[in-house]
Each structure stands twice: as C-alpha cells, then as structure tokens.
Amino acid sequence: MTAPTKVETTEEHIEETGPSNPLGAAVGNWWARVRGGDAGSLPALLGIIALVIVFAALRPNTFTNAFNFANLIHQAAAVIVIAMGLVFVLLLGEIDLSAGYTAGTAAAVMGVVVTRWGWSWPVALIACLITGAVVGLLIGLLVAKLGIPSFVVTLAAFLGLQGVLLQLIGEGGTIAIRDDTLLAINNNDMPVWLGWVLFALIVGGYAAIVLRRGAKRRASGLTYEAIQVTLAKIAALVVLLGLATYWLSIERSRNPTITSLKGVPIVVAVLLVLLVGLTFLLTKTSFGRHVYAVGGNAEAARRAGINVGLVKLACFMIASTLAAVGGIMLASRDNSISPSTGGASTLLYAVGAAVIGGTSLFGGKGRIVDAILGGFVIAIIINGMGLLNQPSSVVYMVTGLVLLVAASVDAISRRRARSTGRV
Amino acid sequence: MTVPEGAAGAATATEDAAPLLSLRGINKSFGAVHVLQDVDFDAYAGQVTALVGDNGAGKSTLIKGIAGSQPFDSGEYVFDGKQVAVTNPKHANELGIEVVYQDLALCDNLDIVENLFLGREVTKNGILDEANMERRAQETLAGLSVRTVKSIRQVVASLSGGQRQTVAIARAVIWNSKLVVLDEPTAALGVAQTEQVLRLVRQLADNGLAVVLISHNLNDVFQVADRISVLYLGRMAAQMKTKDVKSNQVVEVITTGRSDAIGGITNGNGELK
Known part of the structure; x- marks a missing residue:
C-alpha cells in the first residue's frame, strides 16, 4: 500500500487556477446541471418571460402598465404565501389538500374577532395564526403519529374545514373587514422613499452575504464562486429589482388629484420577509437539513437519529400557519371573508405554483423562491387572460395545461437525473 | 497499489x-x-x-x-x-461502535458533506457551520485515502456503488x-x-x-x-x-x-x- 498522499477531494478549483473566463465557466456548469435534469427555476423563469411577452404583445397598454403590475402582485400574494407553506410539505413527499380552506377558516376567525367582537387587529391576527397552527398540529399528529396518509387526512380536513368556515360565517354570508390596518396589508403601498429603502436593503444585504461567504470560504481554503460570477448576480438583482421598484413608484392612479397611487405594495415587504426567513430556516439550520433528509430517505434520516415524526409535525404546522397568513391576504384583498374564501382553485393554484417553480412532488427537492416564481406564473395567466376578456372556462383550461407542463418537466428532469445520477 | x-x-x-x-x-x-x-x-x-x-x-x-x-x-x-x-x-x-448496514442509509438528494453529518450537524449560534463540516469531511476522506470522489459537494445520487459505500464508511468513522x-x-x-x-x-x-x-x-x-x-x-x-x-x-x-x-x-x- 502506498503512503497516503495529499488527496484532492474538492472540485478542481476552477476559480483558483484563474481560467480566462470564469463567467463562461459558471454558465457552462449551470447548463450542464440543467441538461443533467436539475432544471431548478429555469422553466418558471422562461414561463414568466414567455407569458409577459405574449400578453404585452396582445394587450400592450393594459398589461404592462404600472397599475396592472401592482395589481398582479396583490393577486399573487395569497397564493404565493400558501405555496411557500406547501413547499415544506412537498419537501417531505407529502401533500396538504386543506391549505386553501385552512386559509379561509383562519381568515374567518380573524374576521369574527375583529369585526363581530370588535377586538383590536393584533389580537385578530394572532388568533388567525393560532388557528392555522392548531389545524397544522392536528394534521401533523394524524400523519406523523398515527401514520394515516397525508392525502387522506388533508382531504378530510379539506371537507371538514369547509364546514367550519360556513359555521363561522353563519347565515349572513360574509364577514366584512373594516379595520384599516388589516385592509392595508394587501391593498396599500409604502411611501415611494420606503420602497427605495427596501430596495437598498435587499440589494445591500444580498451583496454583503454573498461577498462575505465567498471571502470566508476562500480564507478556509474551500472552493468558492468566482468574484465575477458573484458580481454578475448582484448586478442582475440590482437591475431587475431597480426596474420593478421604479415601475411601482410611478403614479398609477387614473385621477391623481383625488387619490394618489404609487409606491411598492406593502405586501411585497411581507413576501420578502417570509422569503428570507423561510429560506434561512431551510438552508442554514439543522431543522431545514432534516426536512430535506426526511424527504430524501426517511429511513436513513431515522437511523441518523433524526426524529422523523417531529420533523413532519413541524412541517405541517408551518404549512398551515403560512396558509393562515395567506388567508389574511385573501381577506385583506377582498375586504371580507365569504364561504368561498380560500376555496375554489386557491389550493390548486398554490400547489401548481410550488410545482411550476421547481419543487418536486416526490419530495426532497424544492426551495421557497419556487413558490414566488410559480405564483407569478399563475397570477400572470389569470391576470392576462382576464385582460383578454377570456371566460373562466378558458382560464381554467390554460392554467391546467401549464400545471401539466410543469409536472411533466418535474417528471422528465427526474428521469434525466436518474440516468445522469443527479437528484 | x-x-x-x-x-x-x-x-x-x-x-x-x-x-x-x-x-x-x-x-x-x-x-x-x-x-x-x-x-x-x-x-x-x-x-x-x-x-x-x-x-x-x-x-x-x-x-x-x-x-x-x-x-x-x-x-x-x-x-x-x-x-x-x-x-x-x-x-x-x-x-x-458504528455499524454500516448493507442498505447504507444515505439520502440521495443530499451531498456528501450533508450525508456525513446527517443528524449530527455542526452548528455555530444555531446556524449550520458549513465551512467547518466541509473541512472535516475533507480530512476524514483524506485520512481514508479516498481519492476517487470529484467533489464532496456532489449529491450522493451521482456516486457509484463503491463511492456510496465509501461515504457510508466515512460517516461511521468521522466521530472517532x-x-x-x-x-x-x-x-x-x-x-x-x-x-x-x-x-x-x-x-x-x-x-x-x-x-x-x-x-x-x-x-x-x-x-x-x-x-x-x-x-x-x-x-x-x-x-x-x-x-x-x-x-x-x-x-x-x-x-x-x-x-x-x-x-x-x-x-x-x-x-x-
């Protein structure tokens, strides 16, 4: 046996040897990954671009104007938040069919507390979130401890919560939301200057994190991303978010002298906080690592000493609590809660959003940002078809088709992944 | 050899x-x-x-x-x-005492480092200490004279049977x-x-x-x-x-x-x- 020599276990230090074109190398690596079946967010991004081009061409005035852009965000917000919760459940390889009515029920509880009982909005919000958490706790216990398939448990919850929602709303038909703060969440905008502050915070924060991580990895002698690639990513973020912020800062009221409508919607800040916080939870903590492990191989996770039941329980609670947040957004947008709040296609749009964004239905693969990208794909379809004056029948058919395409991309990429050994 | x-x-x-x-x-x-x-x-x-x-x-x-x-x-x-x-x-x-069972019990969707530390992740202030784990993984694999693995950040699904066995064994010895x-x-x-x-x-x-x-x-x-x-x-x-x-x-x-x-x-x- 020869003496052990210094072992090369890390990737071939492409960056350190200083290739002529690190950006090209990074793009090459990324393309190899996509071809190998790890498409990530690419289908969703291409979908967004294609849809925007199509609708902008067909409705150049109404689709691309700032008013519609803000409207699109408001429309997408609830589905995006519910989809973020579903990502946790889908990562386990489970499903939550009740997320839509959990949103509706939690919103109804909020409505009862703030409108019927006349209590203050913070109490109503907390009651709403607790409702979501309790629903998630019950589902999680039944799935994790009793071992009932999540499909069945959440199907039962889907039916049961529909009844609870009707019960809460009662004969009246709707609960109106009149509290200004609750209405502001998914209707109002931040002052223009605050929008730009938010922009600066995001870009600055992102740049600080990625640059610091790169420097730390270089100092530890580990592989790191070429600085050119990092800078290119930061630049792309600056341009995209800068354009969006600028577009939203334009006066979009038809009659500015009566009401002024400008600035980044408040709901964008909520979405960003959730995006950053939940992404941190999934990628930077042991809990997040365990979620992926349970979704990848539950038996291996169990033998590694991970409490699989507890991880499942936590994921169902997170999903239902986020569904409750989605319910707040639905109620805020509609100014009321009705028996159909969170019903109809809300859940299916949310599942579709997560899958279109790149989260696998088979577990073990998915990110929070998927929910945002996929949510926008769906919102753009609904919004654009509406502007084209298409009837609901066509909207449903097109949305179904897009979901089918997304699921096919998922299945095909899994097949490619198996043949090339990527997951 | x-x-x-x-x-x-x-x-x-x-x-x-x-x-x-x-x-x-x-x-x-x-x-x-x-x-x-x-x-x-x-x-x-x-x-x-x-x-x-x-x-x-x-x-x-x-x-x-x-x-x-x-x-x-x-x-x-x-x-x-x-x-x-x-x-x-x-x-x-x-x-x-560590046992490596025949089915290896690896998570295909996680990379080598993540599998080595599965269930026993190293954290600093509650945050995963990736640099620390990656370094220790490298040291462990080097100590076992493993030189067939291209990157320790590739997912386990992309490894050959022998490499998977290597990862499972490395996981058994990484904790002294x-x-x-x-x-x-x-x-x-x-x-x-x-x-x-x-x-x-x-x-x-x-x-x-x-x-x-x-x-x-x-x-x-x-x-x-x-x-x-x-x-x-x-x-x-x-x-x-x-x-x-x-x-x-x-x-x-x-x-x-x-x-x-x-x-x-x-x-x-x-x-x-």
Whole structure:
C-alpha cells in the first residue's frame, strides 16, 4: 500500500487556477446541471418571460402598465404565501389538500374577532395564526403519529374545514373587514422613499452575504464562486429589482388629484420577509437539513437519529400557519371573508405554483423562491387572460395545461437525473 | 497499489494485545428459536476480523446485538476492558461502535458533506457551520485515502456503488469511533469497486480501528482479514488467524461446523478447546 498522499477531494478549483473566463465557466456548469435534469427555476423563469411577452404583445397598454403590475402582485400574494407553506410539505413527499380552506377558516376567525367582537387587529391576527397552527398540529399528529396518509387526512380536513368556515360565517354570508390596518396589508403601498429603502436593503444585504461567504470560504481554503460570477448576480438583482421598484413608484392612479397611487405594495415587504426567513430556516439550520433528509430517505434520516415524526409535525404546522397568513391576504384583498374564501382553485393554484417553480412532488427537492416564481406564473395567466376578456372556462383550461407542463418537466428532469445520477 | 495479505503487517504488532471487543457466552433467542448459543467473539484494534457463516448462522443477530438494536439475552459484553450493557444503538454509538448496514442509509438528494453529518450537524449560534463540516469531511476522506470522489459537494445520487459505500464508511468513522462493523460492504459491487472498498477496509484497520467484516466472499475475506470467525448454526465454530488456514478449510467449517485440519469448536487463538 502506498503512503497516503495529499488527496484532492474538492472540485478542481476552477476559480483558483484563474481560467480566462470564469463567467463562461459558471454558465457552462449551470447548463450542464440543467441538461443533467436539475432544471431548478429555469422553466418558471422562461414561463414568466414567455407569458409577459405574449400578453404585452396582445394587450400592450393594459398589461404592462404600472397599475396592472401592482395589481398582479396583490393577486399573487395569497397564493404565493400558501405555496411557500406547501413547499415544506412537498419537501417531505407529502401533500396538504386543506391549505386553501385552512386559509379561509383562519381568515374567518380573524374576521369574527375583529369585526363581530370588535377586538383590536393584533389580537385578530394572532388568533388567525393560532388557528392555522392548531389545524397544522392536528394534521401533523394524524400523519406523523398515527401514520394515516397525508392525502387522506388533508382531504378530510379539506371537507371538514369547509364546514367550519360556513359555521363561522353563519347565515349572513360574509364577514366584512373594516379595520384599516388589516385592509392595508394587501391593498396599500409604502411611501415611494420606503420602497427605495427596501430596495437598498435587499440589494445591500444580498451583496454583503454573498461577498462575505465567498471571502470566508476562500480564507478556509474551500472552493468558492468566482468574484465575477458573484458580481454578475448582484448586478442582475440590482437591475431587475431597480426596474420593478421604479415601475411601482410611478403614479398609477387614473385621477391623481383625488387619490394618489404609487409606491411598492406593502405586501411585497411581507413576501420578502417570509422569503428570507423561510429560506434561512431551510438552508442554514439543522431543522431545514432534516426536512430535506426526511424527504430524501426517511429511513436513513431515522437511523441518523433524526426524529422523523417531529420533523413532519413541524412541517405541517408551518404549512398551515403560512396558509393562515395567506388567508389574511385573501381577506385583506377582498375586504371580507365569504364561504368561498380560500376555496375554489386557491389550493390548486398554490400547489401548481410550488410545482411550476421547481419543487418536486416526490419530495426532497424544492426551495421557497419556487413558490414566488410559480405564483407569478399563475397570477400572470389569470391576470392576462382576464385582460383578454377570456371566460373562466378558458382560464381554467390554460392554467391546467401549464400545471401539466410543469409536472411533466418535474417528471422528465427526474428521469434525466436518474440516468445522469443527479437528484 | 495492492491490498496487503490478510495477516500481514499491523496484525503482528498487536499479537498479544487484549481484544477491544470481547463477547463471552452470548445467548439470544427469538421465541423458541435459540439463534445464538454460548457464542464467544473477539475483535481487535488495528485488525480486520471477518465474520463468516452460512445463511441463518446468526451473523446478523450477532451484529445487531453488538450494535444494541437487538440486545443479547445473556452473556458478557466487554468493550475496551470494561464490562458494558449495550441496550440501544445510541449507547453503542457513545461507546464508539458504528455499524454500516448493507442498505447504507444515505439520502440521495443530499451531498456528501450533508450525508456525513446527517443528524449530527455542526452548528455555530444555531446556524449550520458549513465551512467547518466541509473541512472535516475533507480530512476524514483524506485520512481514508479516498481519492476517487470529484467533489464532496456532489449529491450522493451521482456516486457509484463503491463511492456510496465509501461515504457510508466515512460517516461511521468521522466521530472517532473505535469499532466499525461492515455488513456485506462488497455484495453489490463490481471488481474494481470491490477492490476500492477492500482497500478502504484495510485502511480503517491500519488507522487503528477494530473492524468487523461480514462477508460471503472468501476471496475478500482472505484479502483483508487478519482473523476469521465462523458461525455455524448459532454457535461459534472457529476463530482463526487468516495466516493459519486455507480457504477450503474455512469452507468446510462454514458448511459442516468442523474441519479435520482445524478441529472443531476452538477458542480465540485457533486452538482446540
């Protein structure tokens, strides 16, 4: 046996040897990954671009104007938040069919507390979130401890919560939301200057994190991303978010002298906080690592000493609590809660959003940002078809088709992944 | 690079050292079935001890008892000079005993570093300390002379069978374990990969660990093992040094429980009882 020599276990230090074109190398690596079946967010991004081009061409005035852009965000917000919760459940390889009515029920509880009982909005919000958490706790216990398939448990919850929602709303038909703060969440905008502050915070924060991580990895002698690639990513973020912020800062009221409508919607800040916080939870903590492990191989996770039941329980609670947040957004947008709040296609749009964004239905693969990208794909379809004056029948058919395409991309990429050994 | 002959090198240095693991008079029954009867078994630090025997001889029951997942009914369990009662896997892990089961128990969707530290992630202020884990993973793999893995940040699904086995073994040794039990590590592998894994098994022993290797393949056993223990119908038929025996003699013990050349039930040094 020869003496052990210094072992090369890390990737071939492409960056350190200083290739002529690190950006090209990074793009090459990324393309190899996509071809190998790890498409990530690419289908969703291409979908967004294609849809925007199509609708902008067909409705150049109404689709691309700032008013519609803000409207699109408001429309997408609830589905995006519910989809973020579903990502946790889908990562386990489970499903939550009740997320839509959990949103509706939690919103109804909020409505009862703030409108019927006349209590203050913070109490109503907390009651709403607790409702979501309790629903998630019950589902999680039944799935994790009793071992009932999540499909069945959440199907039962889907039916049961529909009844609870009707019960809460009662004969009246709707609960109106009149509290200004609750209405502001998914209707109002931040002052223009605050929008730009938010922009600066995001870009600055992102740049600080990625640059610091790169420097730390270089100092530890580990592989790191070429600085050119990092800078290119930061630049792309600056341009995209800068354009969006600028577009939203334009006066979009038809009659500015009566009401002024400008600035980044408040709901964008909520979405960003959730995006950053939940992404941190999934990628930077042991809990997040365990979620992926349970979704990848539950038996291996169990033998590694991970409490699989507890991880499942936590994921169902997170999903239902986020569904409750989605319910707040639905109620805020509609100014009321009705028996159909969170019903109809809300859940299916949310599942579709997560899958279109790149989260696998088979577990073990998915990110929070998927929910945002996929949510926008769906919102753009609904919004654009509406502007084209298409009837609901066509909207449903097109949305179904897009979901089918997304699921096919998922299945095909899994097949490619198996043949090339990527997951 | 060749794998050293079984009983060469390190074995002679620890000739008379006390065994790291010493089992005496082990019994285990499942209902009316007496699976292990008065079994004695020793494993030495720095040596590979092969555990062979036909199907149903009790190999799996013995390692599950060692690992604590199915504790023995009676018998003496001495580890590192102290009598211990290993009643659950966690206890075995705390003592420094790790078992690599045949199905490896890896998460395909996680990368090598993530799998190595699964369930025991290193955190700093509640945040995963990736740099620390990646460095330790590199050191561990380097210590095992692993040089076939391109990147330790590739997902395990992209690895070959031999590389997956390597990751599973590396996970068993990353926590400074003392005894590693390998259940059929080469069963599903091709020739080159088998060679690679056997080299790793030898490396573990040369690094000072006690290795228990369960195998059906006597070629493998004779290639890396310092000692061979044969179970026959729940009894320890023979514990021998590899250099003292021939392959056909071992086959005889496996199939009949005794061999004219070696004798019948023997004690730990291959002498007749």
